[in-house]
Amino acid sequence: MFCEKCGKNHATTHIKSVVNGVAREYNLCAECAALYGYGTNSLTGMLASMFGDITQKQDMMDMKKCPVCGSTFSDIAKCGKVGCGECYDVFYDQLIPYLKRVHGSTKHIGKIPNNAPLVVKPKEQTVEDLRNELSRLVAQEKYEQAAVIRDKIKEMEAQTNE
Numbered sequence: 393m394f395c396e397k398c399g400k401n402h403a404t405t406h407i408k409s410v411v412n413g414v415a416r417e418y419n420l421c422a423e424c425a426a427l428y429g430y431g432t433n434s435l436t437g438m439l440a441s442m443f444g445d446i447t448q449k450q451d452m453m454d455m456k457k458c459p460v461c462g463s464t465f466s467d468i469a470k471c472g473k474v475g476c477g478e479c480y481d482v483f484y485d486q487l488i489p490y491l492k493r494v495h496g497s498t499k500h501i502g503k504i505p506n507n508a509p510l511v512v513k514p515k516e517q518t519v520e521d522l523r524n525e526l527s528r529l530v531a532q533e534k535y536e537q538a539a540v541i542r543d544k545i546k547e548m549e550a551q552t553n554e
Contacts, residue, residue: 395421458482519548 393403401421408417420428457464463475465483474480480487492498522545529538 393419395419395424397421397424397427456482517544519545519552522548 395401395403396419398421401423403419404422405420405425406417407420407425408415410416458475458479459482460478461475463479465486468474468479468483468487474483474487488498522541526538526541526545529535529541
């Protein structure tokens with residue numbers, strides 16, 4: 393099988409991607425794969441390739457630099473690493489879509505260190521939990537409490553639609 397990009401060399405790198413529910417497979421030779429950033433096995437290379445699709449559009453954005461470390465968004469996109477903590481504030485609007493794509497969320501949910509004191513964290517209620525509670529209350533004919541839960545569900549759904 394030959395490389396889909398150059399058509400000259402044998403394909404050694406096979407990339408599968410799913411975008412908007414459409415699966416696509418690319419077969420590239422080592423040289424073409426390296427051009428697209430798939431030749432490296434490092435995490436930095438992978439992150440840089442995820443940012444890489446926006447580097448051509450960054451001429452205007454490169455005017456903005458971090459006042460602390462001097463990084464531009466293009467620098468961050470090329471290396472896959474943020475220069476300093478201030479970069480998160482300076483490049484907030486540009487970073488959010490890519491952080492969401494890489495991590496699946498923009499809300500940090502970390503692990504609790506082993507040596508941390510045990511603290512019971514209140515569980516965040518989900519809409520599904522509230523719906524189960526609503527069904528239970530209706531079955532028990534506790535309609536006033538059910539109305540309060542119903543209102544909470546509507547409020548949470550309105551927040552997620554914003």
